[in-house]
Amino acid sequence: MASAFEGTPSSRFFVIKTRDYKSLTLSRTAALWRTPLRPGAPAQTQPHERIAAAYLSASVDHVFLLASVNGSRAFQGFARVMSPASAEFEQHGLAGFDASGSARYSSPFRVAWRVLLDAHRGLPHDLTRHILNAIDGRPVPEAHGCSELSPDAGIAVCRMLLEAAAAAATTAPSRPCFYAADSAELAAADEPADIGAQWSGLLARAALEGAVLCASNLGSRAYNLHHALSDVDMLVLVAAPPHKLLPLDGPLTTIRNHESFKPDFTLHEAGSFVHHLLAGDPKMLEALFAGDAAPQLFTFDDANATAAATIAGDGDGDGDGDGDDAIEEHDRSQVVVFSSDAWRALVRHRARFCSKESVRRYVREIHGAKGVRKVDSFRTKLLQLCAAMRAALEQYRDDDEDANDDGRRRKRREFVALMNEMRDIRVHVGKRWYILFRLCLQAQQLLDHGSLCTWFPSRSIERRFVTELRQFDAMSKIDDAHVHELARPDFERLCRSELDRSTEYAASHFDAMLARLEHTVSDLESRLPSSSLPEMPSAEPALGWLRTLRSEQCADTIASFAAKREQELHAAYAAATALTAPRLALVQSMFESVLCHGERLLWLAQPSANNDTADGTAPLVGVYCQSAEELLRYNAPERPKLERANEVRSLASDGRECIAHTG
Amino acid sequence: MGVNASLTRDDDACDARARQYTLYDIATFAKLLPKRTPSVLKLLFTPDEQVLWQSAAWAHLVHALRPRVLCRPVHETIARFLAQAAKRPANQAAVLDRGFELMLDAFHEAAAGGAASPAPLNIVQRHLAIDTARLPHSELVVDCVAPWVLQVRCGEL
Numbered sequence A: 001m002a003s004a005f006e007g008t009p010s011s012r013f014f015v016i017k018t019r020d021y022k023s024l025t026l027s028r029t030a031a032l033w034r035t036p037l038r039p040g041a042p043a044q045t046q047p048h049e050r051i052a053a054a055y056l057s058a059s060v061d062h063v064f065l066l067a068s069v070n071g072s073r074a075f076q077g078f079a080r081v082m083s084p085a086s087a088e089f090e091q092h093g094l095a096g097f098d099a100s101g102s103a104r105y106s107s108p109f110r111v112a113w114r115v116l117l118d119a120h121r122g123l124p125h126d127l128t129r130h131i132l133n134a135i136d137g138r139p140v141p142e143a144h145g146c147s148e149l150s151p152d153a154g155i156a157v158c159r160m161l162l163e164a165a166a167a168a169a170t171t172a173p174s175r176p177c178f179y180a181a182d183s184a185e186l187a188a189a190d191e192p193a194d195i196g197a198q199w200s201g202l203l204a205r206a207a208l209e210g211a212v213l214c215a216s217n218l219g220s221r222a223y224n225l226h227h228a229l230s231d232v233d234m235l236v237l238v239a240a241p242p243h244k245l246l247p248l249d250g251p252l253t254t255i256r257n258h259e260s261f262k263p264d265f266t267l268h269e270a271g272s273f274v275h276h277l278l279a280g281d282p283k284m285l286e287a288l289f290a291g292d293a294a295p296q297l298f299t300f301d302d303a304n305a306t307a308a309a310t311i312a313g314d315g316d317g318d319g320d321g322d323g324d325d326a327i328e329e330h331d332r333s334q335v336v337v338f339s340s341d342a343w344r345a346l347v348r349h350r351a352r353f354c355s356k357e358s359v360r361r362y363v364r365e366i367h368g369a370k371g372v373r374k375v376d377s378f379r380t381k382l383l384q385l386c387a388a389m390r391a392a393l394e395q396y397r398d399d400d401e402d403a404n405d406d407g408r409r410r411k412r413r414e415f416v417a418l419m420n421e422m423r424d425i426r427v428h429v430g431k432r433w434y435i436l437f438r439l440c441l442q443a444q445q446l447l448d449h450g451s452l453c454t455w456f457p458s459r460s461i462e463r464r465f466v467t468e469l470r471q472f473d474a475m476s477k478i479d480d481a482h483v484h485e486l487a488r489p490d491f492e493r494l495c496r497s498e499l500d501r502s503t504e505y506a507a508s509h510f511d512a513m514l515a516r517l518e519h520t521v522s523d524l525e526s527r528l529p530s531s532s533l534p535e536m537p538s539a540e541p542a543l544g545w546l547r548t549l550r551s552e553q554c555a556d557t558i559a560s561f562a563a564k565r566e567q568e569l570h571a572a573y574a575a576a577t578a579l580t581a582p583r584l585a586l587v588q589s590m591f592e593s594v595l596c597h598g599e600r601l602l603w604l605a606q607p608s609a610n611n612d613t614a615d616g617t618a619p620l621v622g623v624y625c626q627s628a629e630e631l632l633r634y635n636a637p638e639r640p641k642l643e644r645a646n647e648v649r650s651l652a653s654d655g656r657e658c659i660a661h662t663g
Numbered sequence B: 001m002g003v004n005a006s007l008t009r010d011d012d013a014c015d016a017r018a019r020q021y022t023l024y025d026i027a028t029f030a031k032l033l034p035k036r037t038p039s040v041l042k043l044l045f046t047p048d049e050q051v052l053w054q055s056a057a058w059a060h061l062v063h064a065l066r067p068r069v070l071c072r073p074v075h076e077t078i079a080r081f082l083a084q085a086a087k088r089p090a091n092q093a094a095v096l097d098r099g100f101e102l103m104l105d106a107f108h109e110a111a112a113g114g115a116a117s118p119a120p121l122n123i124v125q126r127h128l129a130i131d132t133a134r135l136p137h138s139e140l141v142v143d144c145v146a147p148w149v150l151q152v153r154c155g156e157l
Helices: A021-030 A047-056 A087-092 A151-171 A184-189 A192-207 A270-278 A282-288 A302-312 A322-333 A341-347 A356-367 A372-398 A405-449 A461-468 A480-485 A488-527 A539-553 A555-576 A581-596 A628-633 A642-652 B026-035 B038-044 B056-065 B072-087 B089-095 B098-112 B120-129 B141-153
Strands: A012-018 A063-069 A077-081 A109-116 A211-218 A233-239 A254-256 A264-269 A336-339 A600-605 A620-625 B021-025 B051-054
Touching (some): A021 A109, A063 A109, A077 A151, A109 A151, A192 A233, A192 A264, A192 A336, A211 A282, A211 A341, A233 A270, A233 A539, A264 A270, A270 A282, A270 A539, A282 A356, A341 A539, A356 A372, A372 A488, A405 A461, A405 A480, A405 A488, A539 A555, A555 A581, A555 B051, A581 A600, A581 A620, A581 B021, A620 B026, B026 B038, B026 B141
Parallel strands (some): A233 A264
Antiparallel strands (some): A211 A233, A211 A336, A600 A620, A600 B051
């Protein structure tokens, strides 16, 4: 990439947005970009037309596009426009562009990428918020897709991107696997076989954020409910150092990979983890029970041993499960990849975090938008597809498809698309049922035994039941070419068989499953009030654990803060001794307040001599810094908001902003 | 205080004497700074003779911030502020106190590019005559304050 920047005040700058980072890498490879079409908008206001007009204008030096991936809260790079949009570039290909979206796009136009940062190393919007777009007076990060930036704003952002690219080039560590998201390594690393590399990559990344406390699998691999193609969900817990906990914009809490990237990982800071744990978040609870066998689950009895062994994957089918038990034990031991002494200290208290709130949260998740409601919407969609298929088959019976080979291919392609869509939905619904019943089983464990089932033994009835719900996972898509070779009666039979299966699935199977689920959930809900579980997790062990963790890791910071505080209070008090008696008493009262809260007093003034109060003292104003120890003790992710601060300020006119401390 | 930090502290217990001072938390002060609200600007431009005591850390911040906040948002803030004062003449004395005048003077000098010692009575006219195009849009005050807050909290400054 060229490092020289050719932007001038006569250049024009447009912001481009994309749903995924992959579109940017595709664009760089193809040296093309395309903008979404705006339905109903006049031709001259379509984004690609505005860009083309700017490009062709004699008074414009260059046209630049500043790219930002939706949801990334960052700019990833910028490109220079090298041509207006033209249909002739269609053939050069941008296959896979915005694969996750459904927008219609203009013809492509040529671009030359000047900077394209790694996906995870974009220029954060927070760093560009001070740059105002003179066109609308708003901060640059608030610009919408295809909106124009003023040249000074555009140049400023481009320069920052160039600096970020230069810094990345000199400081980029040799990062393994998926962190080099812009490369073929990404795809390779996503293979299940490469899990070791993925873990080492994530742990290297996590170490940049703090001391790793624990690293554990999440999702199906943690529950022993995965299959060969299941993705890898990773959880890492770190204890961040003071400089990541005390910044103005709040402490490090949680980092997740962008949804476009695999594998899925979640990195929690210890304070954030404790916050979620004490709110009853089942995911946090599951992390504390990760890798635990669940003896409370039912295993197959002897009479069912053969069936059990078959389902559990005992190849010889003799039901003895010889080698498989050892393999399973090995797999189970791999769920927790790393655990520190500090983490194990928290795990010892895990039973005290089991609460009714976690059960309620499981139930809420089952009922929620991604639960039963989602399954219901899938069923509606499946029924619609069945109706469309049925109508199409009726029509097809009367057609003379063989008259025209192209026509026949086209018609059959439409059927194949419908059938594949129905299969997709069955896969999705199957996976959803599997998740919902797994949630039910875990809530049941929590309620019945006051502990969590995280590992479903291969020979347990529960596992067999749950994995059977995923039977459609292995279902492949219908091949277009293969269907074309079928004789007409065979093709019709295939279509009808798919239709029958989907209709049956959407009707009777769905109702049966839903009835079963609802029965289980209502049983859970009815037993919940009489359960011996506490309402909420016990806070004391978690907060005590966090306090110990912080005091060990941040001892130097706490000591430096305390030393400064003492020094400043002495100096301030010495300065105040010259004041008259009533005012000195006021200052003393202020000092007591600051001392009592363990804070630093940074500034003390008497801003106006005109507002003396009735007893002859003037109002004082001070500025303080909250106690570092207090800030480090418990970092709840909720931060005070500006609105809230404004609200407090509005109260100031009532006199309530004045501190009242009686010591 | 923890996460319940607010611009000022407002404890439950209160007595008449204690009501006579206000404490500002630096985190909220820093967050309000980009908006250049009058109260925050007043803190920043309090004349030296009214300061009873200041830490080295605060002096460091004020020195770095004063030139940075003089920009267009300040102009807008002052305009709003003066408009408000014009509507309610009784409040003018409170609004145009000594610290605020000082800030206005500094602002006017920055805008005019030269020294000026205007009389308070002419503040409104002078203010309206400022050529805002000569002022920067906005300096990155947060860029300066955020590291400062971190250093103060870590006891490094």
